[in-house]
Amino acid sequence: MDDLTTLMRDAVEDVEPTDRRPELREAVAVASRRRFRKTLAGGLLAAAVVVTGVAVTINQTDHDEPEPSGPPRAIDRSHDRRPAYALYYLGDTPQGDRLYREFRDGPGPQTTPAAAISMLQSEPDDPEYRSLWPAGTFSDAQVVGDVIQVEVADPAGVGDLPNGMSPADAELSVDQVIFTVQGAIQQELPVQFTHDGSPLAQVLGVPTSEPLVAHEPVDVLALVSISAPSDRRVVEDYFSANGRASSFEGNVPWELWAPDGTVVRKGTAQSFGWEDRLYPWATGRIDVSDLPPGDYTFVVSTADPSGGTDHFVPTVDTRTVIIK
Numbered sequence: 001m002d003d004l005t006t007l008m009r010d011a012v013e014d015v016e017p018t019d020r021r022p023e024l025r026e027a028v029a030v031a032s033r034r035r036f037r038k039t040l041a042g043g044l045l046a047a048a049v050v051v052t053g054v055a056v057t058i059n060q061t062d063h064d065e066p067e068p069s070g071p072p073r074a075i076d077r078s079h080d081r082r083p084a085y086a087l088y089y090l091g092d093t094p095q096g097d098r099l100y101r102e103f104r105d106g107p108g109p110q111t112t113p114a115a116a117i118s119m120l121q122s123e124p125d126d127p128e129y130r131s132l133w134p135a136g137t138f139s140d141a142q143v144v145g146d147v148i149q150v151e152v153a154d155p156a157g158v159g160d161l162p163n164g165m166s167p168a169d170a171e172l173s174v175d176q177v178i179f180t181v182q183g184a185i186q187q188e189l190p191v192q193f194t195h196d197g198s199p200l201a202q203v204l205g206v207p208t209s210e211p212l213v214a215h216e217p218v219d220v221l222a223l224v225s226i227s228a229p230s231d232r233r234v235v236e237d238y239f240s241a242n243g244r245a246s247s248f249e250g251n252v253p254w255e256l257w258a259p260d261g262t263v264v265r266k267g268t269a270q271s272f273g274w275e276d277r278l279y280p281w282a283t284g285r286i287d288v289s290d291l292p293p294g295d296y297t298f299v300v301s302t303a304d305p306s307g308g309t310d311h312f313v314p315t316v317d318t319r320t321v322i323i324k
Contacts, residue, residue, distance in 0.1 A: 082105040082106060082107065082108050083105070083106065083108040083109065083110065083111050084103045084104065084105055084106070084111075085103065085104055085105075085106045085111055085115065085116050085119055085180075085183070085184060086101050086102075086103055086179075086180065086183035086184075087101070087102050087103075087104055087116065087119055087120050087124070087180055087183075088100070088101055088102075088120075088175075088176045088179045088180050088183075089102060089124045089126075089129035089130060089131055089176065090129065090130050090131065090132065090169070090172060090173070090176065091128055091129050091130070091222060091317075092128075093222050093223065093315045094313040094314070094315060095223070095315070096168065097168070097169055097172055098172070098220060098221055098222045098223075099172065099175060099176055099179065099220055099221050099222065100126070100128075100129050100221075100222050100225050100317065101179075101221070101225055101227065101244075102124055102125060102126060102129060102230075103227060103228070103230065104119060104125065104230075106119055111183075111184040111185070111186075112184055112185075113141035113142060113143065113148055113150075113181040113184045113185055114140055114141050114142060115184065116141065116180050116181055116183065116184035117138045117140070117141040117150060117177070117180065117181060118138075120133075120138075120176075120177070120180050121133065121135055121136065121137065121138060125230060125231045125232075126231045126319070127231075128318065131173070131176065132162075132165060132169060132170075132173050132204075133158070133173060133176075133177075134157060134158065136153060136154075137152060137153060137154070137157070137158055138150055138151060138152060138153065138177075139151045139152070139153040141181050141184075143185060143189065146189055146190075147189060147190055147191070147192045147211050148181050148182070148185065148189050148190070148191045148192070149191075149192050149194045149197070150177055150181060150191055150192070150193050150194065151194055151195065151196075151197075152193055152194065152195050152200060152203065153195075155195045155200050155203075158203050158204060159200070159201075159202055159203060159204075159205075160202075160204075160205055161204055161205030162204065165204065167205065170204035170205055170206050171206055171215075172220060173204055174203065174204065174206050174208075174212065175214045175215055175220050177191065178191045178212060178213070178214040179214055179217075182214070188213070190211035190212060190213050191211060191212050191213075192208070192210075192211040192212070193208040193212075217277065217278055218246055218276065218277050218278055221244075221278060222315055222317065223245060223246045223247065223278075223302050223315040224243065224244075224245040224246075224247055224252060224300055224301060224302045224314075224315045224316070224317055225243045225244055225245070225317045226241060226242075226243040226298070226300055226317045226318075226319050227242050227243040227244065228240075228241060228242050228243070229241060229298070229319055229321060230319070231319050231320055232295075232319075232320045232321075232322055233319070233320075233321055233322065234322045234324055235288065235321055235322070235323055235324070236323070236324050237287070237288065237289040238285045238286055238287050238288060238289065239285075239286055239288065239321060240282065240283050240284060240285050240286060241254065241269075241282070241283045241286070241298055241300070241319075242269075242280065242281060242282040242283070243280070243281060243300065243317070244271075244278040244279060244280055244281070245271050245274070245278060245279060245281050245300075245302065246274050246275070246276075246277065246278050246279065246302075247271065247274055247281075247301075247302040247303045248274060248302065248303040248304065248305040249274060249303065249305075250270055250271040250272065250273060250274045250279065250281075251268050251269075251270065251303040252268060252269040252270070252271055252281040252300060252301075252302070252303065253266075253267075253268050253300070253301050253303055253314075254266065254267055254268070254269060254283060254298065254299065254300045254301075255298075255299045256286065256288070256296055256297070256298050256299075256321070257296060257297040257298075257299060258291070258294065258296060259294045259295055259296065264291060264296070265286055265288070267283065267286075268303075269281040269282055269283045269284075269300075288321075288323050291323055292323075293322075293323050293324055294322075294323060295320055295321075295322055296320070296321045296322070296323055297318055297319070297320055297321070298318065298319045298320075298321050299316060299317075299318050300316070300317050300318075301314035301315065301316045301317075302314045302315045
C-alpha cells in the first residue's frame with residue numbers, strides 16, 4: 001500500500017510565502033535536541049501541492065467531510081504485510097508536551113489491544129518521541145463487555161504521581177494508553193486500569209476508579225504529525241509523505257534537508273480543514289532521483305498565521321529518509 005493510499009484510509013477511518021527560517025530553527029531546536037544542531041541554508045517557501053487521484057474525490061461538505069480526529073485507527077495492511085498498530089508517544093511542542101502517533105507493524109491477522117499495549121512499552125522508532133511509563137508496567141489489555149481493561153502488573157510502582165512528573169504529563173500519559181488501545185480495536189470504548197481484573201483507584205496520581213475516555217484529540221495531540229514515511233525509511237527516486245494537522249488555513253509547509261542542513265526540496269501540503277480538529281495532509285510524490293545518497297531529514301510544520309509579523313513558533317515533526 002503506498003503512502004497516498006495510507007493517507008486516504010486514515011481520512012476515512014478517522015472519520016505570498018514568507019521566509020520562516022528563524023521560527024523553524026527555533027521549533028526544530030526544541031523538538032530535535034539530539035538530532036539537529038545545524039545552520040539551515042534555505043528558507044521555507046510555501047508552494048501549493050496538488051494531491052491527485054483518489055484524494056481529489058474528498059470534499060468539505062457536511063456529508064462527505066472526513067473525520068480524522070475521531071477514534072484513533074490502526075491501518076490494516078494485512079493483505080500485503082502484517083497489520084500496522086498506531087502507537088502514541090509524548091513529544092515536545094510549542095504548547096508543551098503532546099502526543100505523536102507512530103505506526104509499527106505487529107502481530108496479526110487483526111490488531112489487538114494486548115499486542116498494542118505490549119508494543120507501546122518498547123522504545124519508539126523516532127528518537128524524538130518518549131514514554132514516561134516504566135518498562136513492564138502493563139501485562140495485558142483486553143475488551144471486557146463495553147470496556148477495554150488495561151492490566152497493570154505492579155500498581156504500587158505507578159499509583160502515585162512520580163517525583164519530577166507534572167500532573168499534565170501524567171494526564172497525557174493516561175491519554176497515551178487510551179488512544180493506543182482504542183486504535184487497536186478501532187472503537188472509542190472507555191478504558192479501565194485494573195490489577196487482577198479489579199479497578200485501580202489511581203495511576204500516576206490520576207483517578208482511575210471509573211473507566212476513562214481520552215481528551216479531545218486536537219487538545220492533546222501534536223498539531224502536526226507525520227504518519228508516513230517511517231523513520232529511517234530507505235527510498236529510491238521518489239517518496240511521498242502524509243499525516244495529520246491543524247494548521248492555519250489548512251497549509252502544511254514541508255522541507256527536505258540534505259545531510260549538511262541545506263534545503264533541497266520544499267513545498268506546502270494542503271489539508272481539508274484546520275480549526276476544529278486534525279485533518280489529513282499529503283505531499284504527493286517528491287522526486288529525489290537527482291540527489292546523492294545519504295541521510296536526509298523531512299521536516300513538516302504548522303503554518304504561520306501572522307504572515308511573518310509575529311514571533312511564531314511552529315509545531316514540527318521530522319523523519320530521517322535514507323536516499324540510496
